[in-house]
Amino acid sequence: MPPPAARQILPTAKSAAEIRADYDLAVRQRSFFSARTTQARYLRRLRDMCDAFSQGNVSQADAETALRAELDDLGYDPETGGFPGDEGIPPAKPGELRDLSSHCRLDLILRTQQQLSANLARKAAAAADPLGAFEHPAWRLIRMGAPLKPRDWHVRWQAAYAACGGEGAHPAEMVALKSSPIWAALGEYGEDSTGSDCPPFAYNSTMDWLDVERDEAVRLGLVEADEVPAVDFDGSLGESEIASALDNLSPEDLAALQQELAQWL
Amino acid sequence: MAVSFQVEYKPTPVLDRLIRSLGPDGRRTLAVAGAAEAARNTQKYLRGLAASRHATAGKLGAAPTQVIGRAAAGTIAREDCVVVPHPLFKRAFGDVTIAPRTARALAIPMHRDAYGHGPRTMSGLFVWKRNRKAEGPEDKGAAFLARSVGKGKNARLELMYLLHRGRILQRQDRTLLPSDEDTAAAAMKGLSSRLNTILRAVAAQKGAS
Structure with a gap:
């Protein structure tokens, strides 16, 4: 969209x-x-x-x-x-x-x-950043406010799941790969739907997306644990510079760097 | 209007040397990864705040306005900044003065039906002034936007908004956004994750060749 x-x-x-x-x-x-x-x-x-x-x-x-x-x-x-x-x-x-x-x-x-503009920006950022999409391959549908009359989004999720054959989606938790057709199916469910494939899926909805980390996507069976990130280093100056700088580190410095990084992950 | 803040962090020693060895593209890639994680952290924080922060609505018995929840939904990263789409969050960075722009007074909601709605959205309002000393000398002459409810003998006055001439100072409230330490930790997590992913990709390409 x-x-x-x-x-x-x-x-x-x-x-x-x-x-x-x-x-x-x-x-x-x-x-x-x-x-x-x-x-x-x-x-x-x-x-x-x-x-x-x-x-x-x-x-x-x-x-x-x-x-x-x-x-x-x-x-x-x-x-x-x-x-x-x-x-x-x-x-x-x-x-x-x-x-x-x-x-x-x-x-x-x-x-x-x-809300639609913010999520279209998130989708565009995900499409332009393959490594980001590798690190956060899925979205979780989650409530961001406290509406007076909340809709039953689990019912909507089940219907959308059935409509798209469950491709790339979890059957119970409202989590699906960013590429899953369930998102478009959610945007078409119900008379209050917006027709969008990103939040808001319905008018006056307080539901939105949160990025899901790779470890959790693996736990939910949406991606494989041993998948490796595919990077076109020739096409990405930033990643190419970083890869080159990492390559130039001494083994001691690389080990020290990995130890530093581990405390944040 | 949106509020944006630059994501700042203090890299650890070897990481700092690595970042300094990079050109602008490499630095930008890491800064964007850091800001993206800081934006996610801010979203989660605001979501928690949206569930708990309803003191004024609670006092008036009004429905919450969902302002913070909507801000959570709209929070994004833009380059090395986090952007939160509501001016309310300016107060996280300093005192805020609220003054009427085109009207002569600020309209402060006093009734649950007025909460979250400006007076222009309500019909049937009129100015009513309190001319007697009701609760104290400061109330004499206090002006309100009121409405009349009911008819004939059953008609009663409902005070919807207090009209406040002059400015209101709201002190800084740093809890409206994640702490600087929290944001910095999130940024470091984003950077670290990106570096690890690149290391993994490089190892995979070397293994394949």
Whole structure:
């Protein structure tokens, strides 16, 4: 799934349920949309604000203020059914989730996109760092907050596990290899799912990922203990420099270094 | 706005000599590995904090805002820094002064329904001033954002926010983030893990050739 800034604007008068039913996953993953939001100019502003907020360049209060100003400028009125010229969009009570200018709507969008951006960055970092992926080959799905009404993620995990044939995933603990298709399956489970293959998998979810160390992945049977890391030293200047420096150590210094390193592992 | 801090550590003697012998790419590779582990450590720390730190919500009988949990979820490493996506964590590094920006007063939640929500998100609020000495001379003239609940004889006033003119100073709270020692230990773990992995890869390639 590309980050928000790289996704195509998709204006739509459809509701969230209609979007899920009518657009396939590939379209939803490469598009930037919001239910019942027909104005491309507003969607572009929303996308830009989500990006700026996710990068830490604007506060949530300032992002919400800017977005409300844009909606005002475009003549948005939740009680008359949206933007001037909109058809078929039911009126919304001011302040509720269906009101595009409400705090609860904007808060949900900004937080969801922020969490998604952070996890897309983690995925990209893992893909660009084969040694890092060797050291931490899996993710654990874990709760990061204390919601009032927690969803049953073990049930969702079991369903996603069955949907992908358990490939690269543990059947009981919510741990799977970073390459496992279970992550995409989780993002498609339930009407509240986001369609993402990284957290948040559902709207308003407090679930996120933690890296799992190799030893634990071995203990869970997800990787083999005797696997060796594959490094293209020609393609990686940093690793190549380090390998060369290690090679130049005397046997005594290498032994001393390994003893120093052992105290941290 | 995000808060970022550079990951610092003191390498042990042989490791220090090794790092000094590296060029910028080698040093960067180790610094990034160290920061990545420090970010993981910070995530775990914040997750623990999110489960326990609800004093204000508890006092008001309100639902926790999940701010710390969300910050845990959004914490990442960027080069040799850890980035925590919420301005609350500035307080870990020093005193913080909170002042109204566009409004004339700060709105401090006093009711569980107000906790975690700004006054602009609530409808039906009005300014109410306390003109009698209720609990002390300092209360005279105190202003609130209030709402009226119920109708007719059953109508009652609910004080939602205290309006505080001026600034509020919040003292540094270092416990909002892992200690420097904790972060340094995590960074050393990240570096050590990376060096071990490279040693293993080199040994495997030598064995194969």
